[in-house]
Amino acid sequence: MTRATTPVMKKATPEVSVNRTFVFWDIKSFPVPPGFDPRRVRQCIQRLLKNYDYSGPVTIYVVGMITDVHDDILRALSSTGIILHYAPYGTSDIMSLMFECMEDNPPPANILGICYPRAFATPQSGFNLFRPFPYSSAQEDAISWINLILAVSGSLKHEDTFPETDESASWFCILCYDHPPGQGFDSFTSHLSSPEHVLTRNGHLTIGDNEPMSKFEDEDGKPSPIVWWRPMFCLPKSDPVRVKTSYQNFSFLTCVEAYPGRGCG
């Protein structure tokens, strides 16, 4: 799916209106408005969907290098049932998570991607993927998102009280994928500082959590090559730059250079 063809949210048809909606929110590129109560964001996203007649259950994932977001914001979001997903490769990770969502959940379902168009996975049959608004630029998208949240917040109705969900305070770490979903924000922060996670992280990331990853985050830049490969195959013998194992049947390799024709052994 390209930037030009990524669908934008429209009024839901009766066929998709009651289906479950999964939301993938790249919070680093589409931030919580400054000074805005993060605990209201879930309400705003749900009201936004309702405004477009999406009335089915909603599951919201905050994804990306979420360690760049203040703990107080993450804790507040988590308390409202938004699921935290530590995914340090940003756009590449969001694509793989969307792909996995479509693999793991039976259609029909909707996917709202609050992320760059390049993060969208190819839609599978029965899945309705869309963005909240057309892409303009990274900077203008962030402003559009902030303005949208503020506008929806201003239109919240008294009856916009949404029930708590049983997903409260769940989290995932995409690097330590073999872990079950974590529960509780404190266990999330504990995990990120655990020797096991730090060891895994240092083995997979060549830069620090808080350093920019412009090569992978720049929406206007030339896309990095993305290679899917099954884990039974060998790693390239060249320096496996930015190799990241992933989930279930596939591993996910994003590299600065491709390795055409390089075999094992």
Ligand SMILES: [Zn+2]
């Ligand atoms: Zn981890």
